[in-house]
Amino acid sequence: MALVTAVTLTFVHRTPSGVVSFSVKPQEVRAEPGAPPVVKHDLSALKIFNLTLVRLKENYVDPTRIDPKQMLYKALDSVQFNVPEVLVEAFPDRDELVVVVNDQRQTFSTEDVDSPWRLARKLTKVFRFVEANMNSGADLAAVEYAAINGMLSTLDPHSVLMDPEAAREMDVSTSGKFGGLGIVIRMIDKKLTVVRPMKNTPAWKKGVQAGDHITKIDSEPTENLTLNEAVDRMRGDPGTPVTLTIDRKGASAPVRVDLVRDVIRVESVVSKLLDKHVGYVKLKQFSSSTGAETERALDDLRAQGATAWVLDLRGNPGGLLEQAIAVADLFVDAGTIVTTVSGREREPRRAGRGNGDTASPLVVLVNSGSASASEIVAGALKNLDRGLIVGTRTFGKGSVQVLYDNEDGSKLKLTVAEYLTPGDRSIQSLGIVPDVALQRMYVPAKNDAVGDWFRLLPPSRTWGEKDLDAHLTSAYARDTDKPSYDVPFLYERPAAKAKAAAGGDDDEAAPPEDEDADQVDDDEVVEDFEIRFARDLVASASAATRTGLVKQVKAMVGKERGEQDKKLGAALGQLGIDWSAPPANQNEAPTLVATVTTPKAEVAAGDEIVLTGTVRNDGAGPAWRVLARVDSDDPVFEDTELVFGKIAPGETRTFTARVKLPKDASDRVERLGFVYSEGRGQAVEAAPLELRVDAAPRPTFAYGYQLLDDGNGDGLVQPKERHRLRVTVKNAGAGVSEETTAVLRNASGDGVVLDRSRFELGTLAPGATKTVEFDFDVTKALQGNEVVVELMIWDNVLGATASEKLRFPIDKAVTVKDAKGVVETRAQAPIREGAGDATNLVGWAKKGTRFKVLAIAGTWTKVELEPGRAGFIATGKVARSSGSAGPATIDPYWQVTPPAITITAPTLATAAATYDLAGKVKDETHVEDVYVYVSNSTAKIDGRKIYYRSNRGAKTKDQLAFDVEVPLWPGSNQITVVARESSEVRSVETFYVYREDAKTAAK
DSSP states (O other): OEEEEEEEEOOOOOOOSSSOOOOOOOOOOOOOTTOOOOOOOOGGGOHHHHHHHHHHHHHOSOGGGOOHHHHHHHHHHHHHHHOTTEEEEEEGGGTEEEEEETTEEEEEEOTTOOSHHHHHHHHHHHHHHHHHHSOTTOOHHHHHHHHHHHHHTTTOTTOEEEOHHHHHHHHHHHHOEEEEOOEEEEEETTEEEEEEEOTTSHHHHTTOOTTOEEEEETTEESTTOOHHHHHHHHOOOTTOEEEEEEEOTTOSSOEEEEEEOEEEEOOOEEEEEEGGGEEEEEEOOBOTTHHHHHHHHHHHHHHTTOOEEEEEOTTOOOEEHHHHHHHHHTTOSSSEEEEEEETTEEEEEEOOOOSSOSSSOEEEEEOTTOOTHHHHHHHHHHHTTOOEEEESOOOOOOEEEEEEEOTTSOEEEEEEEEEEBTTTBBOTTTOOOOSEEEEEEBOOSOOSSTTOOOBOSOOSOOOSGGGSTTOOOOTTBOTTOOOSEEEEEEOOOOHHHHHHHHTTOSOOSSOOSSTTTTOOSTTSOOOOHHHHHHHHHHHTOOOSSHHHHHHHTHHHHHHHHHHHHHHHHHHHHTTTOOOOOOOSOOOSOOOEEEEEEOSOSEEETTOEEEEEEEEEEOSSSOEEEEEEEEEOSSTTTTTOEEEEEEEOTTOEEEEEEEEEOOTTOOBEEEEEEEEEEOTTOOOOOOOOEEEEEEOOOOOOEEEEEEEEEOSSSSSSBOTTEEEEEEEEEEEOSSSOEEEEEEEEEEOSOTTEEESOOEEEEEEEOTTOEEEEEEEEEEOTTOOSSEEEEEEEEEETTTOOEEEEEEEEEBOOOOOEEEOOSEEEESSOEEEESSSSTTSOEEEEEOTTOEEEEEEEETTEEEEEEETTEEEEEEGGGEEEESSOOOSOOOEEOOSBOOOEEEEEOSOSEESSSEEEEEEEEEOSSOOOEEEEEEEETTTTEEEEEEEEEEOTTOSOTTEEEEEEEEEOOSEEEEEEEEEESSSSOEEEEEEEEEEOOHHHHHO
């Protein structure tokens, strides 16, 4: 087995707040187009699974967490989530597993699963049953990967198996170098846009400019590429050529740029000399050169006159352990930087002679996005009494992972140890607590529109290691640290961002979700409040120790708190809100009566919701700084604030907040609670508000397609031909598709060159159709025996999608001889796109339909369906006619007609623990199956499959009824019903059922 020697400390990106989002994606075999046939993966051999078990036994940090039976259950739960036709029911109380695959069922005893090896033997038996009964075409390697990750999920959030594609990306990100062009790109208004060229790279040397729109990479249009795909196209071996076609502002024609790929070294450090002789160093991640880059930055800034330091670790997710140690060692010259602990083994890493600066004032900026290696640096500088920590509590990842390479290209990332900061202090699930805690507040310039957000309180939901499922706990953890100071501050958009917003390039509707959103360009330092505050703190001090700095900054922190409170009061005063602070002594108490109302109890997706809060003071004394916040498990409403301020005796104050429901909101009941606060702690209560949300009728897309041959005209594919893929899209749903897009992507590799690959179809009403034609050339560079393209159709507003990989085999040419005249069908006749029975069906012609003859191709007659569009009918099914052809009327064939799901939902709110869900699925051709998932973020239920029914062997192939008892947990339960026509054609319906908790229901 190959072991990557570098220890990596990585960060799992957190899920956005609110109800768990859940997407359903089709299975697909990921093979390189045109490559030789891949040997079928032997699922029951469990080669990678067994190797993972060996590594667990030998190296896992906490062997007591290895529970073979629970690992088996979770492995199969992950499989059933990823493979539609598999349903697994675990009965731990009686040591049984029931596995259903399509219409086959088998029970497996788990009583003997008491070791990793017996787990493997049991899983082998289960997989033999699964593989024998599952649908053909599934990626069996992906099934094994899913089982491994399900098993690992019982251990901790960071032990994970990366598939080969993810493993390659990991190699690139941690090496800090790759073969490429040296440009930072983004998708802006659906255009692949250059954000900036990196200095001294091929793109920079060739004059690629910020703002350039890349329209082609070599011969491939970029309009249908995702951002990751575009990056993949531009990466490659150093020394290989690539050509970009660019639209540039002011250029009269597209600009061609011929480039040669080179090794691109991604710099992980950005630095700048700030005012007051403060050197600023931002670390974006810890890659293989971060220590050396940081040392160079310190030397450069010192040469420019820096006498104090701000080290910015905000948003830094981690990286390589050795580089974290190297960075910390630049600022300290004694003590233990970090200790790695695994079982009884300890490996302390001590500081050497600091080659950076160990004697100047230092402030370290952190936030919740600072994780792992960042926390090692911050923890070392804090606990070795070197630097003042400013910001918000860090993520709290105190474990160490090692990467193991597998022969199939996958990688196992396994937690093998925990690290301790100086003093044997673990930050696992706790994070680094700042000495000066910062809290952003937001007050809009006005309060009359949806985008006018207020946020005076810290977010109610925080995200860190402690919020991840199965997070580790440390025996060394001590949650005793508290900030020495806290500074709430009024957020002001930095100058660079304000300028962008004035130009219409930024959305100021809501506070940024990401605390690092101001740092738009990685090479540009945007001086936000946090940087300026850290600069002023460190410039005002002379101490080189944390304890000294804590004492020296006290006056400045107090001054800043006062100034920020005045700013907040002034901003609220502009809106008519008196935010006066309560006096030290007040004998008379207020008595507050609060209500929140909305004009309608039933609203529709896309509506603007007006929440009007009213607070009346019936007491003898004034109330101060009255504030209410919405408590909801829907992120659309969560943390919405209603600000009332001072309320005098006998006075009534109102405040209006506006929230806009997304147009794609699902059917649900919103239960909005309200939590009030008052400056002197006076209790305030208000009844919750209930809203019924009705989803908008959704579009669904049916489509038919035909390959039109502009080469030899036989309707078949041969190299060196040009073709048109004619696609007719029909809105088969009940709702309007407001922004419809159709895209064709090349999935064949070299040898297929698309001309136009994207069409904006605009509005598509129910029942309406639109037709487009995608042009492409098949070149001699094509390898393999088929052309593969992926057709995607979606609605940008409501999120309806349809996609399919279309395959057109390379065929021998059929001789085509021009012909004239008119033919008439002898009976109902199928019309095909080419001269062969295996070509796609276009439609049917009724008996007696006349067509203009264009040519004879073997045993097929080529006829005109409409100008510029031909079809092929078997010659034996037509007869010569003396009549005129006229416009040919055919019954079109729709290759894809998504199933229609009808759901009977008696109520969207209940106090019961289960919900009776019934419905029916109908399709014009075939219903494969139906299955149901349920999620609840509060209960940490993420996409649990609770039902599957196959339509195999049914008398009625085009419909399938279902009836299922859905388990519910308190709060909002997301229920997702999926119906399939095939492995790639499916429909999804999602709605929410709110379950009251027992206490609420009893009232």
